[in-house]
Amino acid sequence: MTLVAGVDSSTQSCKVVIRDAETGTLVRAGRAAHPDGTEVDPAAWWRALQEAIAEAGGLDDVAALAVGGQQHGMVCLDEAGAVVRPALLWNDTRSAGAAAELVDELGGGESGGRAWADAVGSVPVASFTITKLRWLARHEPENAARVVAVCLPHDWLTWRLGGASGLDALRTDRGDASGTGYWSPATGEYRLDLLERAFGRTLAVPTVLGPAEVAGRRPNGAPLGPGTGDNAAAALGVGALPGDVVVSIGTSGTVFSVADSPAADPSGTVAGFADATGRFLPLVCTLNAARVLDAAAAMLGVSLDELAKLALSAPAGADGLVMVPYLEGERTPNRPLATGAVHGLTLRTSTPAHLARAAVEGMLCALADGLDAMLAHGATANRIILVGGGARSEAVRRIAPEVFGCPVLVPEPGEYVADGAARQAAWVLAGGEQPPTWSTGRAQEYAGDGVPRIREQYAAARGLVLDRTAAA
Numbered sequence: 001m002t003l004v005a006g007v008d009s010s011t012q013s014c015k016v017v018i019r020d021a022e023t024g025t026l027v028r029a030g031r032a033a034h035p036d037g038t039e040v041d042p043a044a045w046w047r048a049l050q051e052a053i054a055e056a057g058g059l060d061d062v063a064a065l066a067v068g069g070q071q072h073g074m075v076c077l078d079e080a081g082a083v084v085r086p087a088l089l090w091n092d093t094r095s096a097g098a099a100a101e102l103v104d105e106l107g108g109g110e111s112g113g114r115a116w117a118d119a120v121g122s123v124p125v126a127s128f129t130i131t132k133l134r135w136l137a138r139h140e141p142e143n144a145a146r147v148v149a150v151c152l153p154h155d156w157l158t159w160r161l162g163g164a165s166g167l168d169a170l171r172t173d174r175g176d177a178s179g180t181g182y183w184s185p186a187t188g189e190y191r192l193d194l195l196e197r198a199f200g201r202t203l204a205v206p207t208v209l210g211p212a213e214v215a216g217r218r219p220n221g222a223p224l225g226p227g228t229g230d231n232a233a234a235a236l237g238v239g240a241l242p243g244d245v246v247v248s249i250g251t252s253g254t255v256f257s258v259a260d261s262p263a264a265d266p267s268g269t270v271a272g273f274a275d276a277t278g279r280f281l282p283l284v285c286t287l288n289a290a291r292v293l294d295a296a297a298a299m300l301g302v303s304l305d306e307l308a309k310l311a312l313s314a315p316a317g318a319d320g321l322v323m324v325p326y327l328e329g330e331r332t333p334n335r336p337l338a339t340g341a342v343h344g345l346t347l348r349t350s351t352p353a354h355l356a357r358a359a360v361e362g363m364l365c366a367l368a369d370g371l372d373a374m375l376a377h378g379a380t381a382n383r384i385i386l387v388g389g390g391a392r393s394e395a396v397r398r399i400a401p402e403v404f405g406c407p408v409l410v411p412e413p414g415e416y417v418a419d420g421a422a423r424q425a426a427w428v429l430a431g432g433e434q435p436p437t438w439s440t441g442r443a444q445e446y447a448g449d450g451v452p453r454i455r456e457q458y459a460a461a462r463g464l465v466l467d468r469t470a471a472a
């Protein structure tokens with residue numbers, strides 16, 4: 001049996017799966033935690049990767065490997081290839097002012113948004129690498145002066161796995177490059193003029209590979225795939241096709257679909273990313289998803305399973321109790337400085353069950369807004385597929401149809417980002433135009449009538465929060 005490995009170096013943890021290259025059957029797996037916080041020394045990802053690989057039984061018998069990773073993180077390297085400062089992650093909002101400046105510099109408002117969307121498929125918000133480069137240039141000029149190259153978390157891990165033999169060995173892929181703000185999915189070219197505008201001078205950047213090209217080799221000669229961003233890897237892992245909309249509930253909440261043509265939304269709601277197969281991946285991302293459930297469970301002093309039971313014991317709409325879950329600020333809508341709110345407290349709604357229900361409904365309503373935006377920008381949703389750690393919650397699975405107004409498919413619990421990376425590794429070995437066909441496990445359908453009241457009351461509460469919160 002030929003084995004391939006896939007890695008998901010995501011916000012909260014590193015996961016490794018080892019699968020049969022031909023059938024996709026899971027053989028072994030491992031995981032390790034990442035540190036908390038929105039800036040992280042990449043060395044911590046490397047340590048977690050080694051721990052997860054060891055737990056997965058090592059890589060000696062693995063014929064190819066690929067890395068999926070959290071998007072957008074800024075990893076700055078000096079001339080010798082050393083990391084200049086801890087990486088700023090996708091959910092670090094300190095560059096919100098820089099994002100606003102960059103949009104203003106290309107015309108501001110609708111016209112600035114249009115210029116960015118036309119140039120790189122997306123309008124930069126604080127998550128995007130380009131805004132972090134501007135922040136670094138302005139706030140840490142001494143660190144900025146040492147930077148020679150910039151890359152993304154998965155690029156850096158792939159580079160290290162391949163021996164880190166020099167900055168010109170850095171490689172990336174279309175999917176992750178499309179989240180930088182200085183690479184265009186439509187043309188397949190870097191926009192180093194925009195990088196230079198943000199940072200004040202140009203930098204070395206990784207070579208962008210095609211979906212199944214070799215990014216390097218492990219010391220035993222096994223090829224490394226180009227890897228990709230975690231959402232593009234999840235799309236590959238669940239085998240998403242045009243007509244599928246994937247809703248991922250991890251640290252971030254994302255709604256995305258595979259498309260044949262690039263998106264360019266001047267409002268910035270839909271990011272026009274590329275996918276890991278040569279196509280495109282329009283995507284809406286919220287900053288607040290699974291951790292809203294973690295926070296609600298912590299507030300109530302219960303486990304996540306108990307939170308789900310409590311949520312399901314309250315009526316749909318929680319008798320008017322609404323949580324607007326902007327616990328880390330928010331990206332969609334673009335309110336990096338926002339805080340969360342609970343509206344509709346009465347004696348009747350002041351119960352653990354109501355609060356649990358409001359947390360699940362609020363988190364799902366923010367994703368339903370994202371789904372609306374995707375549909376408004378031409379996505380079709382023949383199937384909605386729910387993945388990510390938060391999809392393990394029975395309350396999320398059962399309340400999602402009420403909020404989305406349609407059934408959702410929940411694949412067997414698994415690590416779909418790591419699986420997508422493993423499938424890419426198998427593709428690198430097999431070659432050809434398409435990734436190998438792996439049988440996907442059984443998915444369970446959750447159906448139920450939509451309850452429009454849930455979204456109506458959420459929209460009213462969201463409006464109050466937006467009114468009191470300045471945009472970036």
Ligand SMILES: Nc1ncnc2c1ncn2[C@@H]1O[C@H](COP(=O)(O)OP(=O)(O)O)[C@@H](O)[C@H]1O
Pocket residue numbers: 010011012013249250251252290291293294304305388389390391392393394
């Ligand atoms: N049964 C569950 N119910 C609710 N949330 C869960 C459950 N299991 C895991 N999670 C949550 O999923 C999150 C991790 O999901 P994951 O997709 O791995 O995130 P990331 O990829 O961002 O690191 C954690 O916040 C965790 O609490």
Ligand SMILES: O=C(CO)[C@@H](O)[C@H](O)COP(=O)(O)O
Pocket residue numbers: 010011012069070071072090127179229230231250251252253254285
């Ligand atoms: O910023 C985005 C997408 O644009 C996030 O989806 C990150 O890629 C982090 O993903 P998770 O760790 O939450 O899976």
